[in-house]
Amino acid sequence: MTRPTLRCPCDLSHCQAVFHYDAPPPGEVRFDIGEQTYRRSYLRCALCSHWFSQNSLDLSHLYERTYVDTTYGNNFRETFERILALPPERSDNAARVARVLAFARSYLASDKTPTLLDIGSGLGVFPYRMKEAGWMCTVLDPDARAVRHAERVVGVNALIGDFLTIDTGGIGLFDVISFNKVLEHVVDPVGMLEKAVAPLSREGFVYIELPDGEVASCHGSNREEFFIEHHHVFSIASLSLLIERAGFLMLQAQRLHEPSGKFTLCAFLAPKSTMPATS
Numbered sequence: 001m002t003r004p005t006l007r008c009p010c011d012l013s014h015c016q017a018v019f020h021y022d023a024p025p026p027g028e029v030r031f032d033i034g035e036q037t038y039r040r041s042y043l044r045c046a047l048c049s050h051w052f053s054q055n056s057l058d059l060s061h062l063y064e065r066t067y068v069d070t071t072y073g074n075n076f077r078e079t080f081e082r083i084l085a086l087p088p089e090r091s092d093n094a095a096r097v098a099r100v101l102a103f104a105r106s107y108l109a110s111d112k113t114p115t116l117l118d119i120g121s122g123l124g125v126f127p128y129r130m131k132e133a134g135w136m137c138t139v140l141d142p143d144a145r146a147v148r149h150a151e152r153v154v155g156v157n158a159l160i161g162d163f164l165t166i167d168t169g170g171i172g173l174f175d176v177i178s179f180n181k182v183l184e185h186v187v188d189p190v191g192m193l194e195k196a197v198a199p200l201s202r203e204g205f206v207y208i209e210l211p212d213g214e215v216a217s218c219h220g221s222n223r224e225e226f227f228i229e230h231h232h233v234f235s236i237a238s239l240s241l242l243i244e245r246a247g248f249l250m251l252q253a254q255r256l257h258e259p260s261g262k263f264t265l266c267a268f269l270a271p272k273s274t275m276p277a278t279s
């Protein structure tokens, strides 16, 4: 049984099961769950409107092979090139790059080349476009093929590993750390996000994107925001709680309806520890 947590003091005591699934909704990737019966649900917290996935399926092998195979196919390069070829108005990534560059222009000092660490880079379309914009980019991914693809095709520095367990002491400092649709896939997103404080440069910021459960749920339970690989689906309130509990301050947050159809929350954050002290 996976027990997703947002480290809430209410300890899920205000949660109610709202969505139930006994078969994969249309469009969900068919993961190999072996002999197990497909059954899962989402609890919704009446206090913060956060959605917690509840399922007794053993998904521990999801990211070892099947996730990458079924999500990207065997050909990273082909999928990478197909996404890069999308016209900007149809590309979630083009809008993301524009958002991050605009925020960075107003927030970072302009006299040096900015550095980016992209966590869970997958195909690497985001660091590829950031590299084109003149940034120094590094990616971190637990999948060896994603890392090889990042080095050879995307042309950026690549680290293999799970950000949750990696020793951040040895990876250097970055001006921007990004988590694009990553934190909803982990059981303890607060634990993962708080690890971004240490490798962030003093003037740096973190950029996150998460599925928006508040808007998506208005369109029913079969939306991709509620697919099996999401342990968490967020609200504006639970996005704030995540950021607060991980030791960050929200600088800006936004609700998006992306060109792909996804309902998404995005936010820019800075560690509370780097805020100027008031006396």
Ligand SMILES: [Zn+2]
Pocket (backbone or CB within 6 Å): 008, 010, 045, 047, 048, 049, 050
């Ligand atoms: Zn809660």
